[in-house]
Amino acid sequence: MSAIRGRVLVSVVGTWLQALATTALLLLLGGAIGEIAAGRMPDGGLAAGLVAAGVLRAVFAAAVPAVTIRAGGRLEVRLRERIYQHLLRLGAPLRSREQTGHLVSTSTEAVELVATYYATFLGPIMASMTVPVWVLAAIALFIDPWTALILAAAVPAIPLTVGVFERAFAKVSAGYRDTANRLASRFLDALQGLSTLKLFNQGGAHGRVLAKASEDLRQAIMRLLAGNQVILFVVDAVFSLGMITAAAVLAMVRMREGAIGVGEAVALVLLATQLVEPLDKVGQFFYVGMGGMAGVKEIKALLAERPAVPDTDGPAPATTDAGVEFEDVSFAYLPGSPVLTGVNLRIAPGEKLALVGPSGSGKSTVAALLQRDLAPGRGVIRVGGHDVAAVPGAWTREQITVVAQTTYLFTGTLRDNLKVAAPDADDERLWQALRVANLDAFVRSLPAGLDTPTGERGLMLSGGQAQRVSIARAVLKDSPILILDEPTSNVDLESEAAILAALDRLTVGRTVLMIAHRLSTVRDADRIVVLEDGRVTEQGTHEELRSGAGHYARAVRRAEAEASS
Numbered sequence: 001m002s003a004i005r006g007r008v009l010v011s012v013v014g015t016w017l018q019a020l021a022t023t024a025l026l027l028l029l030g031g032a033i034g035e036i037a038a039g040r041m042p043d044g045g046l047a048a049g050l051v052a053a054g055v056l057r058a059v060f061a062a063a064v065p066a067v068t069i070r071a072g073g074r075l076e077v078r079l080r081e082r083i084y085q086h087l088l089r090l091g092a093p094l095r096s097r098e099q100t101g102h103l104v105s106t107s108t109e110a111v112e113l114v115a116t117y118y119a120t121f122l123g124p125i126m127a128s129m130t131v132p133v134w135v136l137a138a139i140a141l142f143i144d145p146w147t148a149l150i151l152a153a154a155v156p157a158i159p160l161t162v163g164v165f166e167r168a169f170a171k172v173s174a175g176y177r178d179t180a181n182r183l184a185s186r187f188l189d190a191l192q193g194l195s196t197l198k199l200f201n202q203g204g205a206h207g208r209v210l211a212k213a214s215e216d217l218r219q220a221i222m223r224l225l226a227g228n229q230v231i232l233f234v235v236d237a238v239f240s241l242g243m244i245t246a247a248a249v250l251a252m253v254r255m256r257e258g259a260i261g262v263g264e265a266v267a268l269v270l271l272a273t274q275l276v277e278p279l280d281k282v283g284q285f286f287y288v289g290m291g292g293m294a295g296v297k298e299i300k301a302l303l304a305e306r307p308a309v310p311d312t313d314g315p316a317p318a319t320t321d322a323g324v325e326f327e328d329v330s331f332a333y334l335p336g337s338p339v340l341t342g343v344n345l346r347i348a349p350g351e352k353l354a355l356v357g358p359s360g361s362g363k364s365t366v367a368a369l370l371q372r373d374l375a376p377g378r379g380v381i382r383v384g385g386h387d388v389a390a391v392p393g394a395w396t397r398e399q400i401t402v403v404a405q406t407t408y409l410f411t412g413t414l415r416d417n418l419k420v421a422a423p424d425a426d427d428e429r430l431w432q433a434l435r436v437a438n439l440d441a442f443v444r445s446l447p448a449g450l451d452t453p454t455g456e457r458g459l460m461l462s463g464g465q466a467q468r469v470s471i472a473r474a475v476l477k478d479s480p481i482l483i484l485d486e487p488t489s490n491v492d493l494e495s496e497a498a499i500l501a502a503l504d505r506l507t508v509g510r511t512v513l514m515i516a517h518r519l520s521t522v523r524d525a526d527r528i529v530v531l532e533d534g535r536v537t538e539q540g541t542h543e544e545l546r547s548g549a550g551h552y553a554r555a556v557r558r559a560e561a562e563a564s565s
């Protein structure tokens with residue numbers, strides 16, 4: 001932001017110089033007219049001065065926008081970068097789709113509005129507010145102090161009027177941004193849910209929702225433009241006309257009194273146009289100013305958001321093992337509704353622990369806490385013996401890899417998508433990872449191999465193949481701790497077999513937290529922990545738990561009954 005402040009200053013000074021050249025031009029013009037009215041030819045010095053002032057004015061008029069528009073472009077790039085870095089710090093897990101659409105709109109449209117605001121509005125408007133003082137000084141010095149004094153009475157009305165307009169329309173411009181953000185959210189929703197909408201034949205109905213959001217935005221823009229027209233009218237009808245008429249009347253009165261000559265009278269009227277310039281600018285670019293100010297507020301509010309999980313800057317721990325520990329951990333998404341209560345868990349290095357329990361019992365929350373996407377309300381979580389609250393989040397994330405229920409694939413090639421996990425990996429390493437993930441034969445069968453485009457959000461790959469890309473990424477990242485969040489829950493039986501075989505290879509020698517619904521996948525775990533209603537209710541091996549009378553034994557009996565029927 002300091003760079004943009006510098007540019008705004010350059011633009012302020014540039015506009016001052018331009019106004020100075022204009023004032024000199026008009027004074028000299030008055031002088032020339034005075035000479036001609038007296039029947040004399042203006043001398044060479046006067047003519048040269050006129051040309052010089054004209055050229056200088058043109059140079060500044062061209063240079064100021066050039067400087068500010070370039071600065072605006074750079075500001076756009078920098079602001080987007082800052083927003084993105086901030087979002088990384090905030091973490092995404094708690095963001096809803098509504099917020100995602102809003103964020104896209106903030107980081108594209110609002111950023112553009114802010115950059116235009118700085119480039120074409122703020123500098124010139126700040127400069128123009130001060131220019132009338134100089135013009136009045138020039139009138140007092142070179143034409144007539146009395147006239148300058150009388151005109152000076154009207155000058156404070158300029159910032160006052162701008163202030164009143166700003167306040168009056170702040171709501172309209174904030175409303176405009178809210179409406180634009182809502183439209184972006186609806187659009188994102190429609191695009192992501194396109195196949196669902198088609199499936200239920202709701203494309204038309206949702207189209208009407210979009211059309212309504214679009215119409216709301218049109219109306220919001222119209223309100224902003226209507227405000228602009230009101231201001232233009234007030235500026236033209238009241239200020240410009242009033243100020244120039246006042247200057248003309250004063251010029252005639254003072255001329256009749258013999259205080260000023262014809263040339264000075266003409267210069268006075270011409271300089272009066274300079275006095276109303278700030279308001280003229282406000283009128284012309286009011287919508288840019290208001291849109292920009294709303295954008296500034298929106299971006300500031302986003303940048304002021306604090307991460308739900310604070311990070312620590314300290315050094316990464318020097319020694320570590322691959323153990324995981326939850327000590328008396330409690331957590332609630334919403335105050336008063338505990339999701340986990342006093343959870344104690346210990347996974348020894350290299351141990352495979354399965355977490356089972358009814359839907360909503362808190363299994364995914366345990367995984368999110370371990371990855372430090374969430375922070376516990378009470379208790380301590382240790383990775384490799386270190387309290388995750390006391391070590392940098394990046395270090396914790398280095399220790400852990402997640403293979404989740406679905407895999408996000410970026411638009412790009414298979415190679416790009418694998419290298420997300422290891423940017424420096426060469427092709428040999430990529431193929432080796434694909435072999436472990438049971439995906440090498442498939443990729444080899446593709447004409448473009450690793451260069452095959454994955455399509456937007458991975459639409460070129462089946463769900464099972466995408467899951468195996470995720471396993472290959474885990475191989476490449478090679479972290480000591482693995483979270484398997486039901487990676488086979490969304491695939492068919494054949495894919496499941498391929499994925500399970502790949503997981504068998506991946507998990508060798510690693511500490512594993514498996515989150516599982518299906519009993520078939522947890523049988524081989526070293527230990528099973530049952531979570532019910534946010535509390536650990538049982539733990540032991542498959543054999544130990546199945547002979548008991550708890551949730552696990554009931555679930556096993558149910559599964560066996562289903563299999564035999």
Ligand SMILES: Nc1ncnc2c1ncn2[C@@H]1O[C@H](COP(=O)(O)OP(=O)(O)OP(=O)(O)O)[C@@H](O)[C@H]1O
Pocket residue numbers: 094333334339357358359360361362363364365366
């Ligand atoms: N972002 C959230 N905000 C508020 N409540 C949430 C949020 N995410 C989960 N919950 C609630 O927390 C509880 C535990 O959810 P969690 O996803 O951890 O359960 P789970 O055992 O993994 O369920 P499943 O097996 O169905 O995936 C649920 O009651 C759920 O509604």
